[in-house]
Amino acid sequence: MSSGNNNNEVAMAQPPSRFEDVLHVLKRPGALAGDGFDADSGDDVMEMMQDSISLLVIGAGGLGCELLKDLALLGFQNMTVVDMDTIDVSNLNRQFLFRPADVGKPKAVVAAEKVNSRVQGCRVTPKHARVEELSLDFYRQFHVWVLGLDSVEARSYVNSVACSLLEYDEDGNVDPSSIKPMVDGGTEGFKGHARVIYPGMTPCFQCTLWLFPPQTKYPLCTLAETPRTAAHCIEYAHLIAWPRDRPDDEFDADNPEHMLWMFEQASSRAATFGIPGVTPQLTSGVVKNIIPAIASTNAIVASMCATEVLKIVTMCLRGMDNYTMYMGGYGVYTHVASYERDPQCIVCGAGIAIKTRADSTLASFRDALTSDSGGDGALPTDLRGKVTSPSISHGSSNLYMAHGPLEPLTRANLSKSLRELLFAEADMECERRTVTLMLNDKALAAPVRLRVTVE
Numbered sequence: 001m002s003s004g005n006n007n008n009e010v011a012m013a014q015p016p017s018r019f020e021d022v023l024h025v026l027k028r029p030g031a032l033a034g035d036g037f038d039a040d041s042g043d044d045v046m047e048m049m050q051d052s053i054s055l056l057v058i059g060a061g062g063l064g065c066e067l068l069k070d071l072a073l074l075g076f077q078n079m080t081v082v083d084m085d086t087i088d089v090s091n092l093n094r095q096f097l098f099r100p101a102d103v104g105k106p107k108a109v110v111a112a113e114k115v116n117s118r119v120q121g122c123r124v125t126p127k128h129a130r131v132e133e134l135s136l137d138f139y140r141q142f143h144v145w146v147l148g149l150d151s152v153e154a155r156s157y158v159n160s161v162a163c164s165l166l167e168y169d170e171d172g173n174v175d176p177s178s179i180k181p182m183v184d185g186g187t188e189g190f191k192g193h194a195r196v197i198y199p200g201m202t203p204c205f206q207c208t209l210w211l212f213p214p215q216t217k218y219p220l221c222t223l224a225e226t227p228r229t230a231a232h233c234i235e236y237a238h239l240i241a242w243p244r245d246r247p248d249d250e251f252d253a254d255n256p257e258h259m260l261w262m263f264e265q266a267s268s269r270a271a272t273f274g275i276p277g278v279t280p281q282l283t284s285g286v287v288k289n290i291i292p293a294i295a296s297t298n299a300i301v302a303s304m305c306a307t308e309v310l311k312i313v314t315m316c317l318r319g320m321d322n323y324t325m326y327m328g329g330y331g332v333y334t335h336v337a338s339y340e341r342d343p344q345c346i347v348c349g350a351g352i353a354i355k356t357r358a359d360s361t362l363a364s365f366r367d368a369l370t371s372d373s374g375g376d377g378a379l380p381t382d383l384r385g386k387v388t389s390p391s392i393s394h395g396s397s398n399l400y401m402a403h404g405p406l407e408p409l410t411r412a413n414l415s416k417s418l419r420e421l422l423f424a425e426a427d428m429e430c431e432r433r434t435v436t437l438m439l440n441d442k443a444l445a446a447p448v449r450l451r452v453t454v455e
């Protein structure tokens with residue numbers, strides 16, 4: 001037997017590692033690698049991905065199932081998945097981690113179980129909770145957050161959490177160690193997006209809120225006078241005929257009699273104008289504003305997101321800068337746009353610089369903010385005199401909550417000095433420090449960051 005055959009036998013006896021393909025990427029130098037990438041450390045990087053990196057996956061629905069699968073198969077082993085929903089039978093066509101027997105169970109729990117049992121070594125921890133219920137310390141423990149959400153509100157909330165963790169120095173430069181990179185995916189029918197957000201460095205969700213325009217509604221005159229589509233006839237029945245003919249009934253889309261009435265009204269309207277296509281299914285879809293969920297759109301967007309997570313963690317390639325739009329309705333058209341931060345963004349901006357003394361009490365600091373001169377003139381003119389009863393927090397600790405059950409619990413802090421509250425552990429002698437405090441008040445649309453330099 002020749003030595004060549006022997007080598008073949010050895011190769012056959014030892015199958016390649018499960019992550020052979022990922023390792024190829026991690027061990028290959030190239031002009032497109034990110035800053036600091038070292039192809040000689042590929043094995044160490046793989047080990048880090050598996051052992052040290054922990055990912056937060058928010059959402060275990062259509063995108064979340066795909067994300068968990070993709071990330072697990074890339075080699076990420078420590079993940080926590082958050083979802084507030086339970087499994088509905090209508091999810092089963094695309095949320096492939098779920099089976100009919102799982103209907104009614106929490107999505108996060110079932111998704112974690114399925115991935116853990118299928119991918120050896122994977123440790124997905126489920127959290128059946130709303131994103132608003134989780135503490136700052138919970139969020140802080142993860143290296144990268146991956147969002148597979150279907151609502152603007154939930155995205156805004158998670159974005160505000162990531163931005164509230166940012167620390168800025170006196171000059172308004174963000175502390176890189178306070179940044180939690182986020183990868184956000186979203187789909188709507190055949191359309192989708194994937195984006196990478198480094199809060200404080202690249203545009204946050206709030207900076208580009210205009211990317212999510214309010215849902216388009218048909219002009220009432222079109223519905224009333226010149227309907228052209230089946231959807232126009234259904235919206236006519238919904239928005240005009242129902243309040244006209246049944247003013248005392250509150251419309252309930254889950255009431256079969258109401259939906260039948262709606263379908264019959266829309267059908268007769270369509271017959272009058274010779275418009276085809278009104279069906280009970282379409283009536284339900286239009287009235288409930290259901291956008292069809294396409295499984296392959298989720299798969300494409302989730303794969304873009306998972307790839308970006310790999311790039312962020314390993315630097316094997318420069319990441320997406322910073323928003324990819326996918327238009328499945330036109331083939332597989334994609335477009336990458338490099339959006340810019342809004343320098344005035346109240347969520348991710350460096351905030352308002354304020355100087356104060358370490359021996360000031362929290363009460364005097366607060367009173368300076370609420371006076372007409374606004375913290376010795378530090379608050380911008382549009383806030384001066386408007387902020388009347390602010391709550392102040394530092395990281396995850398509430399220094400003073402002006403309202404609710406936390407007020408009596410935090411009241412004692414008002415007479416403490418900032419040195420005592422902020423630097424209990426540190427020696428403040430001859431030191432000058434900048435800390436980030438969050439200020440909230442009913443006069444504010446969102447919490448405002450204060451960059452407080454304490455001397």
Ligand SMILES: [Zn+2]
Nearest residue numbers: 204207345348
């Ligand atoms: Zn922003």
